[in-house]
Amino acid sequence: MKGLRIDNVQAGLESKVILSDLNLYVPDGEVHALMGPNGHGKSTLANVLMGHPRYQLFKGAISLDGESLLDLDVSERARRGLFLAFQYPAEIPGVTVSKFLKRIADLRKDPPKNASAFLTELKQNLAFLEIDPSFVNRYLNDGFSGGEKKRMEILQLLTLKPRFAIFDETDSGLDVDALKIVAAGINKMRGPGFSALVITHYRRLLDLVKPDAVHILERGHIAASGGFELVELLEKDGYEGVRRLSGTVKEAVYAS
Amino acid sequence: MPAEAAVLQDLHQDIKQIGTGYEERFGFAMPDRSIVKTEQGLTRETVLAISEAKNEPEWIRRFRLRSLELFQRLPMPSWGGNLSQLRFDDMTYYAKPTEGSSRSWDELPEEIKRTYERLGVPEAERKFLAGVGAQYDSEMVYHNIRQDMEKKGVLFSDVETAVREHPDIVKRFFGTIVPPDDNKFAALNSAVWSGGSFVYVPPGVHVDIPLQAYFRVNSQAFGQFERTLIIADEGSFVHYIEGCTAPVFSKDSLHSAVVEIIALKNARIRYSTVQNWSSNMYNLVTKRAFAYENAVMEWVDGNIGSKVTMKYPAIFLMGEGARGEVLSIAFAGKGQEQDTGAKIFHFASNTSSVVTSKSISKDGGTASYRGMVKMEAGLHNIKSKVECDALILDETSKSNTYPVMDIRSEDASMEHEAKVSKISEDQLFYLMSRGLTEEEAAVMIVNGFIDPLVKELPMEYAVELNRLIELEMEGSVG
Numbered sequence A: 001m002k003g004l005r006i007d008n009v010q011a012g013l014e015s016k017v018i019l020s021d022l023n024l025y026v027p028d029g030e031v032h033a034l035m036g037p038n039g040h041g042k043s044t045l046a047n048v049l050m051g052h053p054r055y056q057l058f059k060g061a062i063s064l065d066g067e068s069l070l071d072l073d074v075s076e077r078a079r080r081g082l083f084l085a086f087q088y089p090a091e092i093p094g095v096t097v098s099k100f101l102k103r104i105a106d107l108r109k110d111p112p113k114n115a116s117a118f119l120t121e122l123k124q125n126l127a128f129l130e131i132d133p134s135f136v137n138r139y140l141n142d143g144f145s146g147g148e149k150k151r152m153e154i155l156q157l158l159t160l161k162p163r164f165a166i167f168d169e170t171d172s173g174l175d176v177d178a179l180k181i182v183a184a185g186i187n188k189m190r191g192p193g194f195s196a197l198v199i200t201h202y203r204r205l206l207d208l209v210k211p212d213a214v215h216i217l218e219r220g221h222i223a224a225s226g227g228f229e230l231v232e233l234l235e236k237d238g239y240e241g242v243r244r245l246s247g248t249v250k251e252a253v254y255a256s
Numbered sequence B: 001m002p003a004e005a006a007v008l009q010d011l012h013q014d015i016k017q018i019g020t021g022y023e024e025r026f027g028f029a030m031p032d033r034s035i036v037k038t039e040q041g042l043t044r045e046t047v048l049a050i051s052e053a054k055n056e057p058e059w060i061r062r063f064r065l066r067s068l069e070l071f072q073r074l075p076m077p078s079w080g081g082n083l084s085q086l087r088f089d090d091m092t093y094y095a096k097p098t099e100g101s102s103r104s105w106d107e108l109p110e111e112i113k114r115t116y117e118r119l120g121v122p123e124a125e126r127k128f129l130a131g132v133g134a135q136y137d138s139e140m141v142y143h144n145i146r147q148d149m150e151k152k153g154v155l156f157s158d159v160e161t162a163v164r165e166h167p168d169i170v171k172r173f174f175g176t177i178v179p180p181d182d183n184k185f186a187a188l189n190s191a192v193w194s195g196g197s198f199v200y201v202p203p204g205v206h207v208d209i210p211l212q213a214y215f216r217v218n219s220q221a222f223g224q225f226e227r228t229l230i231i232a233d234e235g236s237f238v239h240y241i242e243g244c245t246a247p248v249f250s251k252d253s254l255h256s257a258v259v260e261i262i263a264l265k266n267a268r269i270r271y272s273t274v275q276n277w278s279s280n281m282y283n284l285v286t287k288r289a290f291a292y293e294n295a296v297m298e299w300v301d302g303n304i305g306s307k308v309t310m311k312y313p314a315i316f317l318m319g320e321g322a323r324g325e326v327l328s329i330a331f332a333g334k335g336q337e338q339d340t341g342a343k344i345f346h347f348a349s350n351t352s353s354v355v356t357s358k359s360i361s362k363d364g365g366t367a368s369y370r371g372m373v374k375m376e377a378g379l380h381n382i383k384s385k386v387e388c389d390a391l392i393l394d395e396t397s398k399s400n401t402y403p404v405m406d407i408r409s410e411d412a413s414m415e416h417e418a419k420v421s422k423i424s425e426d427q428l429f430y431l432m433s434r435g436l437t438e439e440e441a442a443v444m445i446v447n448g449f450i451d452p453l454v455k456e457l458p459m460e461y462a463v464e465l466n467r468l469i470e471l472e473m474e475g476s477v478g
Helices: A042-050 A074-079 A097-107 A115-128 A133-137 A146-160 A176-189 A203-209 A228-245 A248-255 B003-014 B044-054 B058-073 B110-119 B121-128 B147-151 B159-165 B167-173 B184-192 B425-432 B438-454 B459-473
Strands: A003-013 A016-027 A031-035 A055-064 A082-085 A164-168 A195-199 A213-218 A221-226 B131-136 B139-145 B155-158 B197-201 B211-216 B227-232 B237-245 B253-255 B258-263 B268-275 B281-291 B296-303 B308-311 B314-317 B323-332 B337-346 B352-361 B366-375 B382-392 B398-407 B412-421
Touching (some): A003 A042, A003 A195, A016 A042, A016 A195, A016 A213, A016 A221, A031 A042, A031 A228, A042 A082, A042 A195, A082 A146, A097 A133, A115 A133, A115 A146, A176 A195, A176 A203, A195 A203, A203 A228, A213 A228, A221 A228, B044 B184, B058 B184, B110 B121, B121 B131, B121 B211, B139 B147, B139 B155, B155 B159, B159 B197, B159 B227, B167 B227, B184 B258, B184 B281, B197 B211, B227 B237, B227 B268, B258 B296, B268 B281, B281 B323, B296 B308, B323 B337, B323 B366, B337 B382, B352 B398, B352 B438, B382 B398, B382 B438
Parallel strands (some): A031 A195, A031 A213, A164 A195, B131 B211, B197 B227, B227 B258, B237 B268, B253 B281, B268 B296, B281 B314, B296 B323, B352 B382, B382 B412
Antiparallel strands (some): A003 A055, A213 A221, B131 B139, B155 B197
């Protein structure tokens, strides 16, 4: 079965249970949005999917294109095509962006044939994301503004061309122009062989990305699933409005 | 066990491999074929025997004997690395490997030539260097400089040759920058010194590519005591590099050098060291430079090896407009103490200094920054900046910072920053989420940490240092 599948997952930070009975399926080629109140498990899910060593999976299954991810560590998951755009990317002083991008490009499934192929690709990506070329001589995320860090995440997305990407509040703290660029990066990847989960609080990114489905994560599980109308409902009535729907749409989407 | 602890424990295992590869690449020994060797221990007779083997002028002989008395009288340092296991009586103080110094590698005894080939010295000479000196135990067995440099009047030889051929220059500076009574180890060196480089760059001459000296200890329980004297005349420039290695023996050895540098008006000197002694070496070195009007002195000091290193390259800013810079990188692994730093003395107005120190400690190693900045009273427009960053890779390792600032001038600016960090879980997770293995992620972070300083090293050493760190971080994962 193509896509990312999460079945009956119970998971949390160290011994604390945060997610329970969580089911979610993102088919190949689709981009789904994940919304929900703060502290209900959105970032936990991102970390569990990526395999953060401090997050534990107590039960359940996670698979990508039918293959389980559970026995793989973080780097193995990445090489399987999983990608996480961080809410707070770590700073790595002393490692230049260009050196780092070259290294990770070499680790992806179809690495660039040679240095000049990599450079051509890099230049195109920089132009597409409206990033000044001198950016690549800086140290990775070191002293970057919030907006620069997010663009850097999208630059890595385009460099790695992952099979499945998770965007953990990539839109937070971005101005309108930066938001458009982030959305353009996500949309550029869209198509068969790519799916994504966009974690966000706000409609403004989803207006640009137009998700195929929307899920609400509340109290550690998917409380509602549906289409863009959920985003509109949320904006109008808040999570209370969504709770009235809970349980109905969810099952329908999950079964598809 | 929480997953976090598991990650950190894995990391410990990865970086436990310090010293791996040293034995094969640098730690080998050749049979001892010294043609003159003093008996173990240090007495007046030892000093006289060295003096006689060198057939040197009377003033040097008297300098030695005076220094021996000072050595016997001066106390051991009461601070710094642990020297309680250092046994002066167990060392051999002089070993002469060949009859005289050569200008051709081919004229060297096969085993000595092979040693330097294995260390890559002749190859580096062909590729990057304007001249090379190679010391083997107590003597410079090889010294050569490119003809174009020689024609410009650049002098590059062992110090003994300089004493014979340029006594006027040597007498003027020798022992004036680091006097024998400076400290116990300076006195020791002054008593038994042998070998080292003499460099003189005439006014206005720029030696565009570096000169290098390579110090090799081959004997066991041995003391190497070279002296280096570098004079850059007005408006000249020279970059001098030194490297050093030794075989791995169970008994300890001692390296105690004295380096004296004079940068005259408008001259610039860069002195780069990549110290990679074996883990049985005490490395107790006194290095000092005088920088005159508008001169620039730069020490680039990399300490990777040795058992205990105590080394604080000093700059005396003697003339107006002089500038001093010390870049220091230390790597302290298992059983190692790197007690390093810098000393800057501002003796003139409009002088500035920058000290940047980075240390990495792991596997129980101790890296200490010990530094001093002194600004004399009555001067104006003095600037100094000291920045120390330490990276500690595990719970058993230590990092210390001992900065001393003695600011007597009122028109002065002094900045000091010290930072201690660890490889963070967030950094590892971030890099691994892009496909790097945990080991590669850790190496990338450590290399990144020292990158700003490594960039200052000559290319081949920068590559070597990165390689060494990879080698030392090479782990059991997989």
